[in-house]
Amino acid sequence: MNKILSHTISLAFVSVSFTLSASQELIEKGKYLADAADCYACHTTDDGQQYGGGKAFPLPMGMKIYSTNISSDKTFGIGNYTLEDFTAALREGKSANNGYLYPAMPYGSYALITDDDIKALFAYFQTVPAVKQKKTDNDVYFPANVRTGILGWNMLFLDDKRYLPDSEKSENWNRGNYLVNSFGHCGECHTPRNLFMALEKDKPFQGAVIGSTWAPNITAENLLKAGWGSDDLASLLRHGYSDKGVVTGEMYTVVKHSLSKLSEQDMRAVTGYLLNSDEYIASKTPVYDEKVITHEGYPTYMSYCASCHGDKGQGKPNFAPKMLGNGTLMEPNQYNVVYSIIGGIDSQYYNQVNSFDAMPSYQDKLSDQQLLDLMNYLSASFTFDKKEFTAPEIKALRESVLESLETEH
């Protein structure tokens, strides 16, 4: 009798352990996916507790909305959510606590997430530490404060469909497509928006203004044209740094809190999808031609840029990116190049072995003519297509950058 009882207890113990272990596995998966979705970046302030919300998002006309508390707190967070509530928030932008969510929450992208992955995310968010922080009231006025208006927007622009694999493509490509377009919600920044602020789905990844930076064109066609390869793209997304350049602006936090945590396999899937290839692609670099030292922009480059970026654009590893073959220099829109020169770049800290000092601003050092000469020198020396810019083009970009800097401060 004792033996039977003992066996029964053992079996029950095994069963409980198995349930706990399965649940833990689901939570771990949910954590990984929450990182892939970069929930942290929007739902945590710089000095706030994880997922406590309260981060401000500026809207036109001086309005602001604030992210919500998505910690497990039952009063202020989503601890009282059911799986159905959670799913509705992610896929349809319907919050059980706050009504219709503003589309700053990328539910249009998260709608692609599968049921299984949503379950994992839900399991994880039920375990994150509760943060007792009330939601900051949005600073919006009519008509932006009428939340039911968002319902109309959803009816027009929300495509509530799960990801459907493309049977003609590989498993790796499909995984990359799923990660990039659902969790990664890359299109939310890199795809242009129409007058109603909805994504122009016929122009995927063709680049768009986001805050004070230009989210570049990341179509496979453009990346390949600029010489991006599998290793450089993976390095950029994992470390924020590569032989083809660095990330700046909001992409820094995307790398820091999200992309740097992708598994090797998922990173291969993402780069394979972005470069639209299942094969390894080697990066391409233009050949530096010594003759460029006669260019009008050469003295300016040597005066202000060469000490860090190298006299031949070779850069300094983990300090200043290469200019030779730099992807940003070959982006069709040169806003980010002018922004970097005129506004400088803030320092970036990923971890103790991967961090970068700031780049100073050269606004008070370069005349319009010097900036034009420099831009043409950079293009002539370090790119494939060697574009020639005109004075009005560069002046307009400079003015646009200055306006943006003024708004930031």
Next chain:
Amino acid sequence: MTVMNLSINNNIVGPIEVDPEIMMIEFLHEYLNLTGTKFGCGGGICHACVILVEDEQGMLKTERTCIHNALVFNGKKVHTIEGHATKDKYGEIIALHPVQESFSKHFSFQCGWCTSGFMNETIALIQRLKKDPIKKTDVETTIEAALGEHICRCTGYVKYYQSAKDLILSIKGLTK
């Protein structure tokens, strides 16, 4: 090679042939043996290497020499740490600059690597205050804003800041 002409510590330098790839700090060290300007981070962050550039109105502004090529200073009038003390006709120092006196009095520096940078910045600040005096209550914040980008690895900030504060309050006309 590039030909440069400039004024350093009120002495004309040039025409002199200079390698177009060298930084200003290398030019000062290797061509002119002016080694008082120190190479710190090499990335424009610590400001140990700043020298003073004088504009057409005679106003002084600091400029980093580790990230700026020597060519940037071509045709300019610059001042380095070697030029601040008063010297006799034999080149012997007969009087320190008031900022040098003040830094010495306050034992402002330990290893001294960042001192020439702090010195030049403080000299520029004093000159600016002579032109645009500030309220006594704003002295500390003004010093913090002016010297705030300078890094001291020995963490001697208090003594630098205290020295600058005492000097500003002791010179007539800098505060109102």
